[in-house]
Amino acid sequence: MDDRIKLIVEQADGWPGFFSSIEAAKSYLEAIDVDDGEFPRAYGPEGEPYRLTSMDGGVVVLEDEGRSKCPTELEDLLRRYLGHLGEKAAESDDLRALLKKCEPSIDY
Numbered sequence: 001m002d003d004r005i006k007l008i009v010e011q012a013d014g015w016p017g018f019f020s021s022i023e024a025a026k027s028y029l030e031a032i033d034v035d036d037g038e039f040p041r042a043y044g045p046e047g048e049p050y051r052l053t054s055m056d057g058g059v060v061v062l063e064d065e066g067r068s069k070c071p072t073e074l075e076d077l078l079r080r081y082l083g084h085l086g087e088k089a090a091e092s093d094d095l096r097a098l099l100k101k102c103e104p105s106i107d108y
Contacts, residue, residue, distance in 0.1 A: 025059070043074045
């Protein structure tokens with residue numbers, strides 16, 4: 001899989017942020033916002049859960065081994081986001097197709 005989106009971070013307001021790498025997310029996100037709960041969930045491109053925390057003033061992205069993959073949860077987030085943008089997501093669009101439609105929104 002050579003898709004451009006490597007991490008999706010759900011913001012407290014329910015909208016996703018898209019990152020081309022975990023390193024890009026760590027550079028862009030601020031530790032104080034992570035500590036304040038501004039990013040309650042994060043996902044890899046196959047719905048694998050991550051959790052954000054801070055350490056020594058920086059953001060740390062860790063696999064959340066306490067949760068199983070949640071592709072349906074991620075699909076729902078992406079469908080809401082695309083609908084908000086006014087872009088139709090077909091019922092038949094799988095997770096990969098939804099992510100492809102979100103690529104123009106990559107933050108970093």
